Amino acid sequence: MPHVTVYPGTQNRPVYQVGGKSFVFFRNPRPDAFDPDTGERYDDVIVLWVPSEGDKLALVQDESSPFFTTPHFDGHLSVLIRARHLGEISYDELAEVVQEAWLSRASPRRQAAWLSAHLPDGGS
Template sequence: MPHVTVVHGSGENPVYQVGGRSFVFFRNPRPDAVDPGTGERYPDVIVFWVESEADKQALVQDGTSPFFTTAHFDGHPSVLVRACRLGELTRGELAEVVQDAWLSRASKRRAAAWLSSRSAP
């Protein structure tokens, strides 16, 4: 994706940004994302921005989907996924989630230019 920079957040986890705005980041283990059986905090949660609440719900409403959310993210335009479950997605599905995250945070000008370049012959 164009204009992407990587900064490091707390715990030195990578935070992917476009125009200084995060669109994907790796979380530190937090008390809101835990294994329901053991209570252990998930060590591998990745956050992807989404365009809207409808987009978020489309990803998290299916209980078999690897995407989820927590009360901490209520009202926040993002979904969570554990890195250990990324293999449940096809490469194309994962690429679409990353691209949609980038588009949701890129400036209108950058988004339009990138979309235009992809449709050009």
């Protein structure tokens, strides 16, 4: 995706931004995302922005999907996925989720330019 900068977040976990706005980041282990059997905090959670609450619900309510959320992210337009579960989705699905994350955070000018260059109808 164009105009992306990568910053080392806390504990050197990358934060991907467009126009100074995060759209994907690798989260530090937190108490709200943990193994229900051991209580161990997940250390491989990736946060991806989504365009709308409907998009979020579509991803997290699908029982076959590895995407999830926690109460900490209620009202936040993002979904979570563990890195170890990325293989459960196709490359195309992952690319679409990352593109949607980027589009949800990019400026309208950057969105329009990217859509015009990548969609057959120019995004309309």
